[in-house]
Amino acid sequence: MKNLSTLLGIFAIIFVTACIEKNSSKETEEITAPKDSLVIDHTLTTENTHNKFSSSIAPVLKVESGAVIEAFTEEASDGQFNLNSTIGALDSLDFEPIHPLTGPVFVEDAKPGDVLKVTLHKIELGGWGWNAILPGFGFLADTIDTKYLKLYELGAEREEVQFNDDISIKLNPFPGVMGVAPDTSELLNTIPPRANGGNMDDPNMTEGTIMYFPVFVEGGLFSIGDGHAVQGLGEVCGTAIECPLRIVYEIELLKDKSIPEPQYETNDYYATTGFATTIDEAAKKATLYMVNYLKSEQGLSTEEAYALCSLQGDLQIAEVVDLPNMLVTMHMPKSVLN
Template structure:
């Protein structure tokens, strides 16, 4: 018979043994529940603690410092935001091709927000970590008359509806072509320093309609802050989109987005930047691909000098050797968006 201390404890005092086991289990759980310091726990049992929820009723469709925030949060807060599809209800699963003729661009891009982040001041950077992105239950893709990269070449109309859902991983484009989904918000940004109500179609220094499919779940976004509180908004959900978005639309859909917003005081940028586990990226917008590409490259040179300690010559050369220029979108006139990706394998 095994006469180890544990078996001896079971035989002589089973109540004491159960109490000892319970204390050990509680201690293990407490170790797992450690979170960041302060009054806003961010991680608990490997699950995000959502502190604020914005419904799809909390929307606007312009960028301006005159739009009042619908929510005020502390730096580090985790927000759950529900977004509408880009047409703001003008399409549905029963829509036909005729719906394209009556589409009104006025309501386009309903954005959830704005969110006022306490402590954010002009010159700061707002860090937005896209922690979780879930698909809504349906989506649409269209070729609109007079809109798209080939609008002056191809005079066509097209509308296809898709049944989606949070567990949907692919859709059938045709009977023979399956497309893997990659949900992301097409529009993200802070308020510009103007009271003018700017439309959301083009990307700008504040972010806006960047339409970059790399800005997906797990990506960390960086936005320059232009007004107190930042006034962050998000929307224009896409189920999948290729770089360029050449026909003018992705699979447009509602999304559920969980993100964390943080104010950075020790970082300064002119236009949005982002990073993943694999690379750091700069963005540049402009009325031509050349202008946008030059800005994205110059911003990467600046990043490599300031954050990696390289000389101007070294940074410029590394951009040529390892930097990847990508066209994010070419249809959101008057501006196009180009990004440069620098693999983290070559960075400090």
């Protein structure tokens, strides 16, 4: 009987342990459930596009704070290329339709001085993409004057592409252009980054990233597009793998936050951005904005914030080819913040 009691006790311990492990596993699954399970409130297609930034462009959708939007975006040439294009297509490329953006979206009660929080919950690749070198365009345009076009088959399940026989590249889809309307009725082209966001071309602004945009006009008027399958920081030849995307994002209105230019965060860091006509000035702005963030949001003194930027802040060149402006960011690891 003693042995039987001992045996039953062991079985009981095993059973309880198994139940605990099962429940723990279930909790983990629930916590890490994909954000694409969010209920989509609105869908915008590639019929809902424009390619300028202006307060005069009428919204295609009005939403309340917290809306989840599914947006389909066109590739940057707006249909001037396809999988059968040859290098000759570069000669007839028209820059006027460049950057078709899906939107604008008007957020109820958004006023100048507020902030729009945009969470990029899901980013899926379209079926194909292209990468090109255009004569006269790119960081080394005065040194490398050549033409190049490479086409890629993509798709929602694609994780990498073959660059050549020896090199494969892991994909990291993200929208190159995101932004709100500036406070002008002038139709501004989308090529350079600005205070409203725009063509930031930062590969850190990918799935899971939370974006913050200052509001300049009533409703904010948020737009998104210029899908990239993969791109390095700087986008030095002038193009990424340009592609269509399906993006599921959540847009929220913040009344208790104020910023001069876009900022963003991930699970690992908080980031500020600075645009300017030179790398030096853009880097100074990004650093100053981080100092101000550390003071206002983290309670540091000016001296502490400036010193911490030197010890833990990482300046990154996001964009150098979209003249007249360039974009620099500063990343601050959340591991050093409370």
